[in-house]
Amino acid sequence: MSKCRAGEADSFCVARLHKLGATDFRSERVRTTDAQTPAISIRGLTKQYGSLTALKDLNLEVVQGEVLGFLGLNGAGKTTAIRLLLDLLRPTSGKAFIFGHDCWTEGLAARARVGYLPGELGLYPDLTGFEVLDFLAGISRQAVDKRRRQELFDRLELPHSDLRRKLRQYSTGMKRKLGLIQAFQADPPLLILDEPTEGLDPLMQESFYVLLQDAKQKGRTVFMSSHVLSEVERVCDRIALLRKGELVLLSSMEASRQLAPRRIRVFFKQDVRVPPDLPPGHEFVETFPQTWHLNVVGPLGPLLAVLARLPVKDLEVQEARLEDVVLKYYREGAS
Amino acid sequence: MTGPILLLSLSLKRARTLLVATGLLLAAFQVLLVLIASSIHPSKFEDLAALLPPFVRALLGPAVASVMSFGGIVCLGYFDLAIVAALLALIIALATLPASEVETGFADLILARPLRRHWIITRTIALVLISTLMMVALMMAGTWVGLAMLAPDDAQWPSPMMIGSLALNLGMLMLCWSSVALALAAACRRSVASATTGLLALAALLLDLTARLWPAAEPFAWLSPFRYFIPFDLVMGTALPVENILVLWAIAMSGFTVAYLLFSQRDISH
The missing domain is CATH 3.30.70 (Alpha-Beta Plaits)
Known part of the structure; x- marks a missing residue:
């Protein structure tokens, strides 16, 4: 069985893909090793819960401006990795950096650059959509452009009349739209999205892809976990595949296709x-x-x-x- | 500071209905007590004391006469078991907010932003302090409004010092138990933190009552925070000892410190 072992994932994949004639992946690597600070840099990250290893020696870099799809079955460790980056979980060992800021010792600086969409939105049902967005923008210390926010409302078809309603009246899809808006509203340089299209109807999924495309064109970095392979194939530049807490594949989209017959x-x-x-x-x-x-x-x-x-x-x-x-x-x- | 203030504002906003409703009910109860005390003829208070069951008389000790007086009945709200239990339930509900925020995933949303973890605990302490102040202030307001409107001219009002001491002692007791609840909520699920604090409070109350009725339990009574809650002595006119306030304050500070430590180290996962 071939896999990218911890610590050698990149070199392994480069070698293997080079053998297959893939060149774009190598050029991606050159970009990563430039002086440009990676948007995300994860080094030897491990998270254990007692005897259970949720994440094992993860090494990964996400360059600025790329869209990286983070794949894996349920329980593979995707959400654990995301939560470690955001300092919601404390690592057993390893380091992680967001735009060069240590996620734990410089957590505030790191998180100030992040727009985050959690897999499950824990929102108070007695708040209105506007209250949620204003509150989250306020504690983010990120300036929110009203026109930008309105553009998001329009694109995701969440009218003001809905945003004035209490969240208890929202459907799953509406909550997801609100989640996307709160993540995108400050136009942060890094978007960390956990299963972003879960619960969105096909039309809204389209709108989300366009939103993602725009973010990419503006040089924003996107780190998204997803189960929807067609979606990943469509929007991501690279994929990182986790299996049982270990990184088993890290490659560009085109090169990864060459791994299959x-x-x-x-x-x-x-x-x-x-x-x-x-x-x-x-x-x-x-x-x-x-x-x-x-x-x-x-x-x-x-x-x-x-x-x-x-x-x-x-x-x-x-x-x-x-x-x-x-x-x-x-x-x-x-x- | 904007983030923490927003967080506190949101929590106050969400709790305002509960706080206002509880505060008004407590104030109304104080007015009702004044009404009841006013309706009793001054010569009948001694007869009323005679109706008390023996164990209650034993519990009250020399304070029987003071409690069964106009002033004592007016002050009953500050140590009535049902009122104390209701206030502790309220404060436990508020103090376990961090656990609830972790469980619902709300903590994910706020802590994924540039907000230090300790603000969740600091916000909760502020929320508990404001709520405690609000409750005792409304109770005192109810007492004074009731006295001003309903007390007979010849009735002997409880002194402002006595009311203030009772309110302070009750407030400190609330803070003490809120710190226990917060320390547990910093590491456990909300249901576990609430239930454990409730059971601890009940055990502490029983220990204190037992020690008052059974001298053999007296050596252990200092362990109970209720030992430092002395409304009967206060109703008799004794000044509130500083040591009692300090002990309850120390328990509160210890609980809050443990809460900071536990919350700073825990994983935020639901």
């Missing part, structure tokens, strides 16, 4: 014989006299060389999906 279907003009062996990384799924179904990991060159000698009528290449990569890692963990 592409599905190839080859159609022939006439019956062909199945070759006795295929190049490494090639695997037959099904074979028929005039059709082959294969899975290919890595470049297609060797396969094309084989096919060049055969009467090929058509070739169908299905790009690898993030889902295939992630599920593979999940299954490896389960097994």
Whole structure:
């Protein structure tokens, strides 16, 4: 089983992806090692609850301006990592920094740069939407531009009439919208979002993606956990995958897709014989006299060389999906 | 300072209905006591004392005559068991707010912002202090309004010093138990903190009462905060000893300090 071990996650993935011909991931790494301070820097972070290790020796850097998707099954340690960054949990060992500020010794400076959306919004039902937003803006010591806030109301379709209502009258989706607004309203340089689209309808999910795109264009950094792989695939630049508290994958979106096999279907003009062996990384799924179904990991060159000698009528290449990569890692963990 | 003040304002705003309603009820009860005391003929107070069960007379000791007087009945609200229990329940509910905020996830939202953790505890102490002051102030206001409006001309009013001492002693007792509740709430769930404080208060009260009735328990009575709550002595005209205030103050300060320490080290998880 291949995985990014603690402390060597980056180098391992760089090496492996380089072998696969991925270049963009390496360029991402170059950006990280520049003098530019990472938005998030996590070094050897471990959190234990008695004998249970919720997070084990996590090493991760999020560069400024990127959107990093934090993936993992329930209980993988995603929320634990987020809560450690925000000083809600105290680490067993390790360090974490937000824009160079130690999350514990300089917690105020670190958190002053963060907009946070928790997985579960603990809001008082007897407050109105406006009261919640004003209160949270007030204790954030972050200036909130009224036009910016209004823009968020409009984009997430939360009218003033709803914002004047008590939260006990809010639906789950409305609460989630309010949560997003409170996280985005001060336009912080770093957004930490825990399952941001949970409870949002498809239209609002679209609005959220646009919001995220805008934040990215303005150079904001986004660190988001999600279960929705299509969403991660769409909005994230990189993914970090946790399994049982350990980082098992850290790669750019494009490079990560190359970790999964592409599905190839080859159609022939006439019956062909199945070759006795295929190049490494090639695997037959099904074979028929005039059709082959294969899975290919890595470049297609060797396969094309084989096919060049055969009467090929058509070739169908299905790009690898993030889902295939992630599920593979999940299954490896389960097994 | 904006953040902590906002936090306190929000807590006061959310508790205002409970505080105002409780305060007004207590004030109304004080007026009612004046009305009851006024309705008793001065010569009948001794007969009233004779109706008390023997164990109550034993508990009251030499204070029987003072308690069963116009002034004693007017002051009953400051040591009536039901009133004390209600005030302790109120103060425990307020002091366990940090635990509730952690459990509901509200603490996540506020502590993920540039706000120091200790402000949650400081806010709660301020909330408890304001509430205690408000309750005893409204009780005293009820007593004076009742006396001014309803007391017979020939009735002997309790002295302002006596009312003030009773209110101070009661307020300190409330602060003492709020600190116990807060210390527990800094580390436990709200239900656990509330129940444990309630049980501790009950045990302490029983210890104090037992010691008053059974001399063998007397050596342990100093452990009970209720030992330093001496309304019967105050009704007899004794000045409130500074030591009693200091002991209750020391317990309160210890509880608050433990609360700061525990809350600063705990994980905020629900």
